[in-house]
Amino acid sequence: MQRGAHADNGVGTVALTLSAVAAVAVLVWHVFALPIQNGYYGLFGNNVDLWVYRAGGTALLDGHGLYTGPVFFEMEFTYTPFAALVFVPLTVMSFGVTEIVWWLAIFAAVAGIVWCCLRILGYANTRRTWAFTALLAVVCTAFEPVRTTIWLGQINVFLVLLVLWDLTRARSAMRGIGVGIAAGIKLTPGFFLVYLACTRQWRTWRVAAATLAATVAAGALVRPADSWSYWGQQITRSGRVGLVDSPANQSVNGFLAQLLRFYDVQRFSTPIGNTTVYQPPLWLWLAVTGSVAALGMAAAVVAFQRHNELLAITLTGMTSACVSPFSWGHHWVWLVPLFVLTLHHARAARTKWRFLPVVAVSIPSFCWWWNYWGGPAQLEAPHPIGIGFFMLPRDVPEWWIHLLVPLYAGCYPLILVTAATCVLATARAAAPSHPRSEPRLRPSPLDTPATPATATTENSSAPTSVRC
Numbered sequence: 119m120q121r122g123a124h125a126d127n128g129v130g131t132v133a134l135t136l137s138a139v140a141a142v143a144v145l146v147w148h149v150f151a152l153p154i155q156n157g158y159y160g161l162f163g164n165n166v167d168l169w170v171y172r173a174g175g176t177a178l179l180d181g182h183g184l185y186t187g188p189v190f191f192e193m194e195f196t197y198t199p200f201a202a203l204v205f206v207p208l209t210v211m212s213f214g215v216t217e218i219v220w221w222l223a224i225f226a227a228v229a230g231i232v233w234c235c236l237r238i239l240g241y242a243n244t245r246r247t248w249a250f251t252a253l254l255a256v257v258c259t260a261f262e263p264v265r266t267t268i269w270l271g272q273i274n275v276f277l278v279l280l281v282l283w284d285l286t287r288a289r290s291a292m293r294g295i296g297v298g299i300a301a302g303i304k305l306t307p308g309f310f311l312v313y314l315a316c317t318r319q320w321r322t323w324r325v326a327a328a329t330l331a332a333t334v335a336a337g338a339l340v341r342p343a344d345s346w347s348y349w350g351q352q353i354t355r356s357g358r359v360g361l362v363d364s365p366a367n368q369s370v371n372g373f374l375a376q377l378l379r380f381y382d383v384q385r386f387s388t389p390i391g392n393t394t395v396y397q398p399p400l401w402l403w404l405a406v407t408g409s410v411a412a413l414g415m416a417a418a419v420v421a422f423q424r425h426n427e428l429l430a431i432t433l434t435g436m437t438s439a440c441v442s443p444f445s446w447g448h449h450w451v452w453l454v455p456l457f458v459l460t461l462h463h464a465r466a467a468r469t470k471w472r473f474l475p476v477v478a479v480s481i482p483s484f485c486w487w488w489n490y491w492g493g494p495a496q497l498e499a500p501h502p503i504g505i506g507f508f509m510l511p512r513d514v515p516e517w518w519i520h521l522l523v524p525l526y527a528g529c530y531p532l533i534l535v536t537a538a539t540c541v542l543a544t545a546r547a548a549a550p551s552h553p554r555s556e557p558r559l560r561p562s563p564l565d566t567p568a569t570p571a572t573a574t575t576e577n578s579s580a581p582t583s584v585r586c
Contacts, residue, residue, distance in 0.1 A: 298329020
């Protein structure tokens, strides 16, 4: 629970009604604004990443190399050998069944994230809260990271849920195992090891690090050559994911590269094949990324010290997407818990500006639509396609575009910088009344009902009662 929040939060009739109206509006938007029946741009019309996951599992079973070439058409397998092991179950079903199971699992994971957030914030375990969770999950499918996750069949939403569940559950000797497994599948969640170290959660850090090492060992045991290739060579090839200056790259590295391309700074351009790629010099990337990482982690530590674990974890997840060399929009599923936090803040606050954070998160996170004509057949559909705010055009022949592009080209990193700055600006001047290491948390909202529980900090022998 966010300390200082009421212990018995409930979902009121107004909140439930508004969420129902918003959910219906989102469903209508899915069907008509971005026609759901379209064979490519419809919500369920792509699933290319799911195909790649399945192909990775198939390559593992068939003894083919995971990194010797494309596994699905021209798509390479960019995950760890352990991830290929995780994807093996996808090969036992027909692809049609796999798609349905995957879509249902994605929505369940989004609902799980929302439910976990609400329970951490102290909302009661009632039918109203369950209904509110389902409705908010539908609303969140209009956010670009979530819609793109469904459209591509991505995995990030499961990793967010795994980390969130792991770090907000009750005292357990196994706390940290979820972080280790998530990092073993995809490297980005490994940044939570930095968070655990900064907040001195050493026992959890050791469990997470040991679990990550176990996933590496499991991959090496099953596919030693692929493991050597991945950890020795592939891990440093960020270009295998995509062109660094792609508008879809919502990391600090991508933002800098996009600015270099937009302002045509030829000094930092490199011809690659039939195109020219702009990339920031290493010193610039490290300097800006290091500053953003320091800002994000400072805010996360402050939130942790103020007993707001949900905010601390969310800030860390967003920071991890910022510092990665390449972060697609769907890597930013951490905007879902941030959205829930802003809604909770709006509910608790009594100022006339209380909904401003909700709007500030929702507008750049929303999946906007834009008409693209020409090009390959799949781009000739005479209707809008779903794009992130960061994908809006840059080639508008007006002077004001030079003011707007720097804002929306890196809108997701900008959300993190703004949120972290607000946390630090509003932090209490006084230090916490007692040092903290392992947080005092309630039993996991995904494991137990809302009943009083007892947890003990790692460095204290006196039990502290906490109310769910």
